[in-house]
Amino acid sequence: MGSDVLYGSRRFATSLYLSSVLLISVLGDDQPAGSWDGSTATLPQPDPSEFGGALENVTVQTGDTAHLPCSAAVGGDSPVWIRRKDYHILTGGKANYITDQRFQVLHKADTTEWTLQIRFVEAGDHGTYECQVSSGSGYVSRFVHLHVYQPVATITSGTEYHVQRGTTIQLVCVVEGSLRPPSFVFWYHEEDVINYDKQRGGITVETESPEKTFSKLTITNAKRQDSGNYSCKPSNAEPVSVHVYVSQGDKIAAIQGKGSVAAATWRERPWLGLLLSVAPALVSLVTR
Numbered sequence: 001m002g003s004d005v006l007y008g009s010r011r012f013a014t015s016l017y018l019s020s021v022l023l024i025s026v027l028g029d030d031q032p033a034g035s036w037d038g039s040t041a042t043l044p045q046p047d048p049s050e051f052g053g054a055l056e057n058v059t060v061q062t063g064d065t066a067h068l069p070c071s072a073a074v075g076g077d078s079p080v081w082i083r084r085k086d087y088h089i090l091t092g093g094k095a096n097y098i099t100d101q102r103f104q105v106l107h108k109a110d111t112t113e114w115t116l117q118i119r120f121v122e123a124g125d126h127g128t129y130e131c132q133v134s135s136g137s138g139y140v141s142r143f144v145h146l147h148v149y150q151p152v153a154t155i156t157s158g159t160e161y162h163v164q165r166g167t168t169i170q171l172v173c174v175v176e177g178s179l180r181p182p183s184f185v186f187w188y189h190e191e192d193v194i195n196y197d198k199q200r201g202g203i204t205v206e207t208e209s210p211e212k213t214f215s216k217l218t219i220t221n222a223k224r225q226d227s228g229n230y231s232c233k234p235s236n237a238e239p240v241s242v243h244v245y246v247s248q249g250d251k252i253a254a255i256q257g258k259g260s261v262a263a264a265t266w267r268e269r270p271w272l273g274l275l276l277s278v279a280p281a282l283v284s285l286v287t288r
Contacts, residue, residue: 055128059147060121061179063236067106068116068144070131077134081105081116084128084143091116116144123150151178151237161230161244169219169244173232174212181209182234187217190228222246 060066072079078093081103089097091105106115118125126148132139156172163169175182185207187194194217195205202220207213213234219226227246233239 055143055145057145057147059149059179061236062121062123062148062150064121066118066121066125066146068118068129068131068146070114070116070133070142070144071112072114072133078107079114079131079133081114082130082132084130090129118146121146121148123148149177149179151175151182151234153232153234153237153240155232155240155242157242159242161242162247163222163244164247165222165224167222169217169222169226169246171217171230171232171242171244173215173217173234173240175215175234175237176212178213178236181213182236184235185213185215186233187215188231188233188239189226224248 056069058066058068068081070079070081080092081090082088083090090103091097094105094107096103096105102119102121104117104119106117107113114131116129116131126146128143128145131142131144133142134140153173153175156174161169161171171187173185173187175185185205187205194203204218205215206218207215215232215234217230217232224246227244229241229243231239231241
């Protein structure tokens, strides 16, 4: 009994709010339909399970177009779409109450379907949407949960890659978290696409898409001019970059290697620094 009263209170509050907003638009508010200021209502956030668990799931990937279905009685009142996370009214019938033009209702005359379309889906669109349909005894809600997958690209070597001149540069880009493989993966050296660099030669790109997408860039006989920023740009994810350093040869590499060993030695044996700092004083005392 208590849940029924709570359900009725929430439904009444929601209905009252929707009626007031739609009444303002009909009476000629200063803001035309489609340019609502985006203010939100402070209404309770019911659990969809309170409504019999009627929750439909739609899964898309960032950049896709999402279609959220809702049915209403033919000839009845047109439904209202609400974004549950902030209770923002998105549409009422075919009228938009949000400035984001990615949102639009699709409806054909004499049909029961009022589909909420979201173009160029973003990660922030993830969440539950409510379609409120007027009935003889009040409002009936239908809930659709939008799951948004956002692919992420990474380069396995990290942000820096060091190689000696004359050897091979090999970079691997991994694309994860996608519903389907990217249409393409382009590699850039600075601002130039190098997938099809015929002048440089010695460049190959291999892309495989089992569970994840792997794109391997191989450049043989590395030269000084091959140094610089390299970017992996999949069609369905943000680009990721690595800076490649091509050394001048074995001598410089050896010097760099000794420097690395020395630095590691100082970190691991800090007492060496103290010993070397007092060594001249000890020698002076002994030789007096």
